[in-house]
Amino acid sequence: MDWSIQEISKLAGTTSRTLRHYGDVGLLEPSRIGSNGYRYYDDGALVRLQRILLLRELGLGLPAINEALRHNSDSPGALRSHLQWLRQEEDRLARQIASVEETITRLEGGEQLMAENMFKGFDHTQHKDEVEERWGKDAYATSDRWWRSKSGAENEACQVEISQLSADWSTAAASGGTADSELAQSLARRQFDWLSGMPGLPASGGKLSKEYFVGLGEMYVADDRFGANYGGKADAEFVRDAMAVYAEKHL
Amino acid sequence: MDWSIQEISKLAGTTSRTLRHYGDVGLLEPSRIGSNGYRYYDDGALVRLQRILLLRELGLGLPAINEALRHNSDSPGALRSHLQWLRQEEDRLARQIASVEETITRLEGGEQLMAENMFKGFDHTQHKDEVEERWGKDAYATSDRWWRSKSGAENEACQVEISQLSADWSTAAASGGTADSELAQSLARRQFDWLSGMPGLPASGGKLSKEYFVGLGEMYVADDRFGANYGGKADAEFVRDAMAVYAEKHL
DNA sequence: GCTAAACCTTGACGTAGCGTCAATGTCAAG
């Protein structure tokens, strides 16, 4: 007892195109091929097809399905790892939804579509490649995880803090003071303190590493994103210099 | 002040390939193109690029981003509809996760990776919404549990039985007999007996409810899935009529 | 002035899983 390609496709609730595709990728071959080239499927193929479709509905990819069926159709191994992936996706989606909601809220509050960008460049996570090269992959990953793990409220508080700091730097730079002025140094200390609150950053003697702190200042100048969010390169240089002075004095 | 393609890609934390792609699809054109064909981007382009990347991280597609930026970069309209889609995805994922977990549990219980599809359309559980509306949630849930609770062997036996019944219906419909022919009526009785074996179905006087039996026949016609598994709408009508005749005579 | 390194260009394939023509051959019914 066998069926034509269209018959079996209807039996299983799919399309003939799908069956041809499964044949092409070696997932389900016809049990017989007529002299005219027609594909015919028997009930063994039907059972396999139904298993394939079941697994597909569960979200597995075709290669994974092939593996699962080839290895042992009744062992939950493939499903377990697939479940992990699904949970990760769920997490990712949840975070993305939270981000979108937050962004909408901020837009409604009259803020610009720049919010995180102001923050960008202030910590090292935006200089991924360079930071990985200089301080190792963990520094980036840890800090990034930390940032992403913050709740909406915490996140917002962070944003406010960094926005304030950012605005104060701008003001100070515009006021024409020097990098070793009291104002600039107090800002450098706030910046240091803020960075100290982030985990995974290079430290020495329990404090944020001097090398890292100075290097970050250099990045601000080298990487124009920072300057782009402020008054330009001059401001970035001002910040860098103030940080360098602070580092020499206190680190 | 403008940057080369690689400079701006690093500034924004992306790649030159991405920038070329954005140029190709008209999402972000270079602000200037040198006589040698080199692309150059100014700070206006940088701002736009950063907005693009922000929206992209939120999961919007490139066309949607283009719309959002062209229409009004600070209106949350696009984000709202995107949020809806994200929530749907979240729902879908949650359901998929539940299904996978259930499947794993059943596999651990020694059950087979069964084809529920052969069975599709023949009982009411495939018409979930409608059956819940007409006969209450219990009818669906009970029957579904019953089905799922069957062991692999039982399940397979069931499959064979229902496949046979299904095939016989097809033959009878194709043979051109009437709904009140002996053949059709014997099939209706087999169908009735089979359904009688399922728990949770509406009954009256110890027998399967006439109303339910007739209604199920109507569903076969109304819901194209049934016809799709057979010879089309005509066959479904044949089955429905035979069932109705049987119900009048015996219920 | 030459050369190698580094950076630029366009072009095209690959990805996941089919949907959707297109051009053409085959089969069952009237």
Place this chain on the structure above:
DNA sequence: CTTGACATTGACGCTACGTCAAGGTTTAGC
């Protein structure tokens, strides 16, 4: 014999780029 339904292979399309490939440009060092 014709018509219509169904079959075949082939190839493009879709998302958002990654990844060569082949070849031109600029820059830095000798």
